[in-house]
Amino acid sequence: MEPLAGQLKSFFDIYGAALEKFDARAASGFYGFPCFMISDNFAGALSSPDELTTGLSQAYEFYKQFDLAKVTYEFTKIEVVSEKLVRVRITWKFYDSKGTFLTDSDYVYLLRKENDSFKVYVVIPLDEEQKMQELIQKKNVPV
Structure with missing residues (x-):
């Protein structure tokens, strides 16, 4: 079996x-339901792939305004929580179609291993x- 870091790299x-x-439909397939999103100013639960797809589609319209064309990431922390749970901290980096860096952003994901693959259940x-x-x-x- 592939080491955890390799499995997470493939997933992300x-x-x-x-x-x-x-x-948005493909991205929502990486989530388990219900899934939760929580930040300093927001907390919410999404109960279905359709709900998440709608939310992601709206977010994507925002990103399209900036000519977003490339997304990269790096792991800043991987923590095994239990036999099936892993907490991952990632810095996402966003670039436009000319390759110009737009911004980066840090996220924490709580994933659960299900049938030899991961599903995201919590995003921070x-x-x-x-x-x-x-x-x-x-x-x-x-805006």
Whole structure:
């Protein structure tokens, strides 16, 4: 069996590719339900793939304003919580179609191993709101 770090890399490589393509349906397939999103200013639960797909589609419209074309990431921490649970901290990096760096943002994901693959059950955006506000100001994009 592939080591944990390799399994997580494979998972987030494919997830990141779905984000790059703005494929909300594919991205929602990486989640288990209900899934939870919580930050300093928001807490919510999504009970179905359709709910998540709708939310991601709305978020993707926001990102399209910045000509988002490439998404990369790096793990900043991987913590085994239990036999099936893993907490992962990731820095996502966002680039436009010219390869220009737009912004980065840190997230914590709680994943559960199910049938030899992972599903995201909790997402904690650590600085997304601040980073998006900075990007809006930098690019002078109306909200």
